[in-house]
Amino acid sequence: MKACDALISRCGGCGLGEILALKKPFIVREKLINNEKINKKYFMENGCCLGLDKITDAGEKVKLLKTNPALYEKMTKNIEKFTYVNPAQAIANFLTNQKHI
Numbered sequence: 001m002k003a004c005d006a007l008i009s010r011c012g013g014c015g016l017g018e019i020l021a022l023k024k025p026f027i028v029r030e031k032l033i034n035n036e037k038i039n040k041k042y043f044m045e046n047g048c049c050l051g052l053d054k055i056t057d058a059g060e061k062v063k064l065l066k067t068n069p070a071l072y073e074k075m076t077k078n079i080e081k082f083t084y085v086n087p088a089q090a091i092a093n094f095l096t097n098q099k100h101i
Contacts, residue, residue: 006065006072008058011039011049020048020082025075027061030054047078 001007001022009015011028016039019026026049028040043049050061065072084090 006062008052008062011036011043013039016043020079021087023076023079023083025049025065025072025079027052027058027065046081048075048082 001018001024004024007019007024007026009019009026009028010032011026012035026043028036028044028049028051030052032040040049040051044051050064052058052061065075
């Protein structure tokens with residue numbers, strides 16, 4: 001995934017987490033289950049991804065990203081709003097600072 005300029009995904013939790021960590025623009029597939037549909041809508045509304053209505057549109061969306069550097073850069077910046085510098089350390093700090101009952 002690291003070698004890609006952009007990704008095509010179903011927008012499930014695990015894949016989405018990896019994509020956001022890599023700060024890569026992405027294209028979300030069609031035919032999704034409920035949580036993936038919610039994720040697709042949310043990240044499209046926030047300018048992080050493009051959506052497919054049918055898989056045959058994938059080439060057109062990839063071409064749009066490749067030929068439009070301003071769109072690519074804007075999507076990358078929008079994705080950065082959803083990433084954390086060191087999420088594992090932030091979680092560890094949060095857990096170790098909790099008061100135990």
